[in-house]
Amino acid sequence: xxxxxxxxxxxxxxxxxxxxxxxxxxxxxxxxxxxxxxxxxxxxxxxxxxxxxxxxxxxxxxxxxxxxxxxxxxxxxxxxxxxxxxxxxxxxxxxxxxxxxxxxxxxxxxxxxxxxxxxxxxxxxxxxxxxxxxxxxxxxxxxxxxxxxxxxxxxxxxxxxxxxxxxxxxxxxxxxxxxxxxxxxxxxxxxxxxxxxxxxxxxxxxxxxxxxxxxxxxxxxxxxxxxxxxxxxxxxxxxxxxxxxxxxxxxxxxxxxxxxxxxxxxxxxxxxxxxxxxxxxxxxxxxxxxxxxxxxxxxxxxxxxxxxxxxxxxxxxxxxxxxxxxxxxxxxxxxxxxxxxxxxxxxxxxxxxxxxxxxxxxxx
Amino acid sequence: xxxxxxxxxxxxxxxxxxxxxxxxxxxxxxxxxxxxxxxxxxxxxxxxxxxxxxxxxxxxxxxxxxxxxxxxxxxxxxxxxxxxxxxxxxxxxxxxxxxxxxxxxxxxxxxxxxxxxxxxxxxxxxxxxxxxxxxxxxxxxxxxxxxxxxxxxxxxxxxxxxxxxxxxxxxxxxxxxxxxxxxxxxxxxxxxxxxxxxxxxxxxxxxxxxxxxxxxxxxxxxxxxxxxxxxxxxxxxxxxxxxxxxxxxxxxxxxxxxxxxxxxxxxxxxxxxxxxxxxxxxxxxxxxxxxxxxxxxxxxxxxxxxxxxxxxxxxxxxxxxxxxxxxxxxxxxxxxxxxxxxxxxxxxxxxxxxxxxxxxxxxx
DNA sequence: CGCATTACCTAATACGCATTACCAACGGCG
DNA sequence: CGCCGTTGGTAATGCGTATTAGGTAATGCG
Numbered sequence: 001x002x003x004x005x006x007x008x009x010x011x012x013x014x015x016x017x018x019x020x021x022x023x024x025x026x027x028x029x030x031x032x033x034x035x036x037x038x039x040x041x042x043x044x045x046x047x048x049x050x051x052x053x054x055x056x057x058x059x060x061x062x063x064x065x066x067x068x069x070x071x072x073x074x075x076x077x078x079x080x081x082x083x084x085x086x087x088x089x090x091x092x093x094x095x096x097x098x099x100x101x102x103x104x105x106x107x108x109x110x111x112x113x114x115x116x117x118x119x120x121x122x123x124x125x126x127x128x129x130x131x132x133x134x135x136x137x138x139x140x141x142x143x144x145x146x147x148x149x150x151x152x153x154x155x156x157x158x159x160x161x162x163x164x165x166x167x168x169x170x171x172x173x174x175x176x177x178x179x180x181x182x183x184x185x186x187x188x189x190x191x192x193x194x195x196x197x198x199x200x201x202x203x204x205x206x207x208x209x210x211x212x213x214x215x216x217x218x219x220x221x222x223x224x225x226x227x228x229x230x231x232x233x234x235x236x237x238x239x240x241x242x243x244x245x246x247x248x249x250x251x252x253x254x255x256x257x258x259x260x261x262x263x264x265x266x267x268x269x270x271x272x273x274x275x276x277x278x279x280x281x282x283x284x285x286x287x288x289x290x291x292x293x294x295x296x297x298x299x300x301x302x303x304x305x306x307x308x309x310x311x312x313x314x315x316x317x318x319x320x321x322x323x324x325x326x327x328x329x330x331x332x333x334x335x336x337x338x339x340x341x342x343x344x345x346x347x348x349x350x351x352x353x354x355x356x357x358x359x360x361x362x363x364x
Numbered sequence: 365x366x367x368x369x370x371x372x373x374x375x376x377x378x379x380x381x382x383x384x385x386x387x388x389x390x391x392x393x394x395x396x397x398x399x400x401x402x403x404x405x406x407x408x409x410x411x412x413x414x415x416x417x418x419x420x421x422x423x424x425x426x427x428x429x430x431x432x433x434x435x436x437x438x439x440x441x442x443x444x445x446x447x448x449x450x451x452x453x454x455x456x457x458x459x460x461x462x463x464x465x466x467x468x469x470x471x472x473x474x475x476x477x478x479x480x481x482x483x484x485x486x487x488x489x490x491x492x493x494x495x496x497x498x499x500x501x502x503x504x505x506x507x508x509x510x511x512x513x514x515x516x517x518x519x520x521x522x523x524x525x526x527x528x529x530x531x532x533x534x535x536x537x538x539x540x541x542x543x544x545x546x547x548x549x550x551x552x553x554x555x556x557x558x559x560x561x562x563x564x565x566x567x568x569x570x571x572x573x574x575x576x577x578x579x580x581x582x583x584x585x586x587x588x589x590x591x592x593x594x595x596x597x598x599x600x601x602x603x604x605x606x607x608x609x610x611x612x613x614x615x616x617x618x619x620x621x622x623x624x625x626x627x628x629x630x631x632x633x634x635x636x637x638x639x640x641x642x643x644x645x646x647x648x649x650x651x652x653x654x655x656x657x658x659x660x661x662x663x664x665x666x667x668x669x670x671x672x673x674x675x676x677x678x679x680x681x682x683x684x685x686x687x688x689x690x691x692x693x694x695x696x697x698x699x700x701x702x703x704x705x706x707x708x709x710x711x712x713x714x715x716x717x718x719x720x721x722x723x724x725x726x727x728x
Numbered sequence: 729c730g731c732a733t734t735a736c737c738t739a740a741t742a743c744g745c746a747t748t749a750c751c752a753a754c755g756g757c758g
Numbered sequence: 759c760g761c762c763g764t765t766g767g768t769a770a771t772g773c774g775t776a777t778t779a780g781g782t783a784a785t786g787c788g
Contacts, residue, residue: 021447022505022530024744035768040746052748055766070528072505076449077744079440080773087488117491122503124451125487127477138436139486142443160434164386310674388774399738404776417735441774444743 023069032065034058039066043073044083079142088116088332089146091126091137093153105149108171111325112147119333137161145336147171147328167335169328173216181335183327183343187220187301188227190317190348194268194299195228197315197350202359203266203297204234207259209277210270212245221270221301247280253287260288260296265359271302271319278304278314293357300355315353320346387433396429398422403430407437452480452696453510455490455501457517469513472535475689476511483697501525509700511535511692531699533692537580545699547691547707551584551665552591554681554712558632558663559592561679561714566723567630567661568598571623573641574634576609585634585665611644617651624652624660629723635666635683642668642678657721664719679717684710 025039032039041052042062054062065071075085090112092105116123124143128136137157140146145167148158153170155177161168162179170177173184198206208225210218222241229236244250247269256267267285269277278300282292290296292312300316327343334341389403396403406418406426418426429435443449454476456469480487488507490500501521504510509531512522517534519541525532526543537548562570572589574582586605593600608614611633620631631649633641642664646656654660656676664680691707698705 026744036745037747037768037770038766040744041767044746052767053765058766070502070505070524072502074444074449074744075451075506076440076443077773078746080438080444080743080775081745081747082773083746113489113491123489125477125489127481127486139439142439142449142486160386160436390774400775401738401740401777402736404774405737408776417737419736422736438774441743442776444745444773445775445777447743 022074023071025071025073028062028065028069028071031069032058032061034062038062075142084336085142085144086121087124087143088121088329088336089124089126089140089143091128091140091146091148091153093128093150107321108149108325108328111322111327112329113325114322115326115329119329121329121333141166145169145332147332167332169332169335171324171328173220181331181342183324183331184216184345185319185324186345186347187217188224189345190350191221191224191268191301192228192231193224193350194301194316195225196232198266198268198297198299198356199228199232199234201266201297201356204359205240205262205264206234206266206268207240207242207264208268208270209242209244209247209251209281211247211272211277212243213272218270218272225268225301247277248283251277251280251284253284253289256281256284256288256290256296260290264296266297266299266356268299268301271300271316275305275308279308282308282311292355295360297356297359299353312354313351315351315356317348317350319348386438387435388438389435392426392429392433392435395433396422396425398426402426449506449508450485451488451507452485452693452700453488453490453504453507455504455510455512455517457491457514471685472513472689472692475686475691476693477689478686479690479693483693485693485697505530509533509696511696531696533696533699535688535692537584545695545706547688547695548580548709549683549688550709550711551581551683552588553709554714555585555588555632555665556592556595557588557714558665558680559589560596562630562632562661562663562720563592563596563598565630565661565720568723569604569626569628570598570630570632571604571606571628572632572634573606573608573611573615573645575611575636575641576607577636582634582636589632589665611641612647615641615644615648617648617653620645620648620654620660621652624654628660630661630663630720632663632665635664635680639669639672643672646672646675656719659724661720661723663717676718677715679715679720681712681714683712 025036029036029039039062042054042059078085126140147169149171170180170182174182226236267281269281300314303318304314324346327346331343389400393400393403403426406423490504511533513535534544534546538546590600631645633645664678667682668678688710691710695707
């Protein structure tokens with residue numbers, strides 16, 4: 001047998017002697033008078049009793065040592081060793097804390113945080129801004145799984161994660177990617193319900209004002225709107241949908257007056273980021289000198305924009321953003337656990353509001 | 365030389381043969397006909413030219429191989445090898461995403477996130493609620509350093525972290541703990557400036573309305589207020605400070621009228637979480653039938669509460685929350701890097717506003 | 729032509745943790 | 759007393775990457 005040449009040890013440069021670094025399992029082991037392996041075994045004791053058996057006394061010594069040193073496992077090392085971290089990632093493609101405080105992501109995050117905390121997970125915030133490269137998304141692999149939110153989550157990278165079996169949940173409907181789990185709100189049912197409510201109040205001619213956008217959130221609402229008309233036995237021709245690129249300039253007092261003259265008694269607006277449709281609609285109605293629950297009824301398929309928060313509560317529904325965030329976490333944590341749960345669409349809550357009333361009796 | 369007994373190799377169980385996992389550096393190396401080390405060197409080529417030299421041809425072969433395999437480095441391994449996680453903790457003692465959207469933490473977090481992202485750090489969110497145990501704070505050690513915010517950060521635990529040399533920064537003045545780094549806003553100077561502004565406008569009798577709280581943020585403002593009076597050569601007796609437990613019930617229209625009758629021409633309110641002082645003050649002035657910049661001037665030592673956002677912009681100053689968050693991250697990242705930078709107080713920006721005008725000329 | 733450089737690479741680590749093969753001590757049993 | 763099953767623990771890995779001490783041609787120099 002040939003004697004291997006003696007080489008100096010390469011590898012790591014010695015750590016700067018200054019600050020003492022976080023304690024390692026090895027130090028816990030030393031303090032407890034056991035081996036590193038034992039520390040690991042104790043700290044990861046499976047409750048199902050499987051695995052190595054450690055005497056109660058040793059167990060306590062190790063636990064005490066760990067506590068007294070303030071030991072916390074290194075997430076990177078754990079991940080590398082193919083273990084769990086109790087970390088969930090949240091990746092948003094804008095700033096996670098948008099400068100616009102009223103940004104609609106915010107309520108999601110509230111729900112996400114609460115549910116994550118309840119399940120013993122901490123959250124890691126990843127932002128697109130820092131990376132930029134093709135592996136910007138790959139940082140999330142440090143966590144046990146990751147939640148994505150935002151319109152512009154790149155397909156390719158996401159697909160890659162999914163293909164690798166990394167637990168991923170997209171917040172917002174996203175069906176085009178095979179195998180991608182997502183949670184979304186049931187805009188269709190909620191919109192249908194709002195229309196049904198108006199129909200019950202006696203409205204026979206109802207018009208939807210929507211923006212010129214093909215996001216699922218918009219088409220779903222229109223779908224529900226038309227379903228609602230249909231369910232009430234009302235006609236849902238193309239006249240019943242006002243699709244406009246710029247609601248504020250297109251939905252004028254003039255236009256509203258015309259439609260009312262034609263017999264329209266209720267208007268429904270979709271909710272968008274800007275709230276332009278609703279804003280245009282309420283403005284036009286007021287401009288036309290019509291009183292809101294009296295002359296004409298209004299409904300909003302969503303929540304009012306913050307700048308109109310002071311106005312009368314619109315009839316419509318609330319998107320359960322908080323609940324959506326929580327649902328996303330549940331789904332994600334199921335994936336992490338290897339289960340295959342699937343979270344159905346989350347229902348929106350109907351909001352009676354003050355802007356819809358009985359249809360006016362036609363003047364003789 | 366004794367022949368070591370042959371042992372079967374322990375360690376990892378074989379990976380499930382199903383999906384082929386993402387490529388490793390080793391596979392890139394094989395494809396390019398080089399060693400793994402070379403791949404690493406090429407992929408992490410420092411632009412300062414330091415380090416190993418690799419021929420251009422080899423470099424290209426490696427890059428091509430990496431590209432063709434779609435190689436992406438494993439963040440866990442990368443961080444493990446670098447002995448750094450590039451994670452900064454954020455520990456707040458309420459929910460990090462407060463249910464109250466307008467919560468004052470929020471702007472801090474915006475700054476924190478931006479600065480962290482700019483420096484290549486990701487954020488880990490910890491909440492007091494999640495852990496619960498006495499060693500809940502221990503969990504933050506998984507990050508490279510941690511930012512604390514909130515009034516009720518427990519002294520003992522914090523002390524422990526500091527003593528262990530764990531990088532910690534407290535958001536908000538906190539001098540009682542030796543060695544604790546913190547960043548804070550310069551309320552004293554800002555308040556002084558506001559008073560000086562009023563004095564310049566001719567006001568001679570100015571009264572501060574504050575709540576009954578001894579938080580640094582409150583006492584600093586009072587300090588600055590008194591400094592300001594002093595600097596303008598005005599008397600600052602105890603009459604000039606109205607300290608009330610419940611401003612809304614104590615600062616009435618009646619009270620304001622009295623004070624004005626005594627010669628007071630300007631009021632200053634401190635900013636608090638609730639904004640009660642400012643709210644009470646504006647309400648009382650209106651109730652007394654006084655016009656605001658005309659009969660009496662008002663100033664707010666901070667930003668107006670959101671529910672009054674619609675009103676006239678108050679004269680006062682803005683707490684640079686965003687900048688404070690960024691400063692905290694800078695300070696923290698310096699600590700993580702082993703440097704000893706210290707961040708001075710951050711200045712608040714004076715806001716001219718519309719609620720302060722020239723002092724009314726006394727009626728003859 | 730012989731020796732010192734230089735240019736390029738590779739072998740051999742270390743990082744911190746989870747896991748598994750194996751080992752020692754002990755007790756029961758025939 | 760020798761064999762065997764248990765109990766309690768440890769040594770030796772592997773995970774994927776970064777780093778560094780060498781090693782080996784090729785090149786420069788006198």
